[in-house]
Amino acid sequence: MTHVIVIGAGQAGAACVARLRSKGFDGQITLIGAEPHLPYQRPPLSKAYLLGDMPLERLYLRPEKFYSDNDITLRLGARVSEIDREAQTVTVDGETLSYDHLVFTTGSKPRRLPASIGGDLDGVFVVRGLSDVDAMAPRFEEGRKVLIVGGGYIGLEAAAVAAKRKLEVTLVETAERILGRVAARETADHFRQLHSENGVTLMEGTALSRLIGEDGRVTQAELSDGTRIDVDFVIVGVGITPETDLAEAAGLGIDNGIATDSFGRSSDPHIWAAGDCASFPHKGGRLRLESVGNAIDQAEAVADNILGAETPYEAKPWFWSDQYDAKLQIAGLGSGHDRVVTRSGPGTGRSFWYYRGERLIAVDAIDDPRAYMVGKRLIEAGKSPEPSLISDPAQDLKLLLKA
Structure with missing residues (x-):
């Protein structure tokens, strides 16, 4: 029986296994996720979920019954330690599984502040997984002081939630303006005004020099202009990088992510990739997209091509952000x-x-x-x-x- 193993139980992984079954694949499917939760949607984490407007159950992409009804084996809270491409096996928590097709949907990981500037202090958070948000949520109490490092969408969304919860919010952005990599000046101007109207202190062209702590807990931040501000906690939103460690260890081609061809195949014909972790041919170059839309569409294209469609993936980029x-x-x-x-x-x-x-x-x-x-x-x-x-x-x- 043909066995498809999917590593990464996020949006792309869930989309891939669901597509395989909906297209009539009757072989074995195993979906492996490092987190202990059912596959869930990430965008609401920094918005509705953090605000308390969305319960955990609504985060889940599908109920557990969907996977059992469709004979999809879930291995949650599990880690893949090794991939043997020659034997076509993966080692999961000490168990060896054979595959006919292996799909990487491992997503991405947040950039963190180095320990040398206080990034390892208690009270310094990133926004990526459910555990990150659950850990910081109790800190969102009225009157507390939060520093947000990074003026991209994640940082601005977190700032909006904190402002709505009536915290004192300072956001620092090293570049000359917020949204510098991802949006035009006109869009940045609109959101700068919106955040200012909601009481957020935006400091553009200002870097974080270091965090200062007492008894291992962050208490102050020193900025590049020499000023110090008191902080109760810090949220770091300075971008993400593709999660390619396993793929690199397996010797797959890497080019700003796991390099795939237009069908989603990696440098190994039995291994595929989709979502944040994958780069693909696009208009004469290579592109890697960090979005829900791409994760779903590319994962479904990979599923189709595993089943023999041989249809090139054509990206139709779309994104969104909710602030206030x-x-x-x-x-x-x-x-x-x-x-x-x-x-x-x-x-x-x-x-x-x-x-x-x-x-x-x-x-x-x-x-x-x-x-x-x-x-x-x-x-x-x-x-x-x-x-x-x-x-x-x-x-x-x-x-x-x-x-």
């Missing part, structure tokens, strides 16, 4: 843009349209779902409306799809 009552929806990839067109939407909604030359490449829509949906469809269709039409609030966006 504002919802940011992003379609496309804005890197390399040379122009941003602003459009006013309904109410307080607005959208920012990224152009590279004459070509529309991305849209950031804030509280404007219509702009997001139209922008996404235009990008996928390869259509680039005249910027003057986009900026005209009287222009019906849906008509642009018919042009």
Whole structure:
């Protein structure tokens, strides 16, 4: 009987095994996860779950019954220690399992502060897994002082939750502005104002020099301008890196993640990869996407190709971020843009349209779902409306799809 083993029980791993069964695969499936929990969704961790607005059960992607009903073996709280590519086996908690196909959906891991600047002090947290959020949640008490290191989406979302819980929030960003790697200046300006209106102290162009502790617990932060601030705890959101340790140890090709071909195969034809841990061919180069949409779509494509579809994966990037009552929806990839067109939407909604030359490449829509949906469809269709039409609030966006 054919055996597919999937290492990594997150969004991509869960999507892969579900797709295999839905497409009629009747072989053996084993899903291995390092965490003891059923596969769960991560985006709400730094938002609704941390706020207490979402119970644990709603985090789960599927109930346990789904896996038993579909004859999917779950190995949770388990660690893979070795992969023998020649024998086509994996060692899990001392047990050897044989595979016909092996899929890496190991995701990514957060960058942490080095111990040399106090990163190992009690009260310093990252936001990645359920255990991280459960550990920091009791600290979110009104009046406490929190320092957030990093002005990307994770840091800003955590800042929004802390501000809503009435903590004193300071956010430091080493770069000249927040969202410097991932969004246009116009989008950053919008969220800077939103956070300032909610009482967050944003310090851009300011680095953390070191954390200071007493009895092993963080109590102060010294910043690059020499100032010191009192802190009760610290949240670090300075990016993630692909989880490739096992793949590297197995001798697979690595290129900003586990390097796959357009079908999701690694350098070993019996081993595949999908989600945050995988890089794939894209427009003459290689791309690795950190998003729920990519994790699901790429994992399902890998499942199809394991079953013989031989269909290249074509990424359709989309992302989102919830901060306070504002919802940011992003379609496309804005890197390399040379122009941003602003459009006013309904109410307080607005959208920012990224152009590279004459070509529309991305849209950031804030509280404007219509702009997001139209922008996404235009990008996928390869259509680039005249910027003057986009900026005209009287222009019906849906008509642009018919042009």
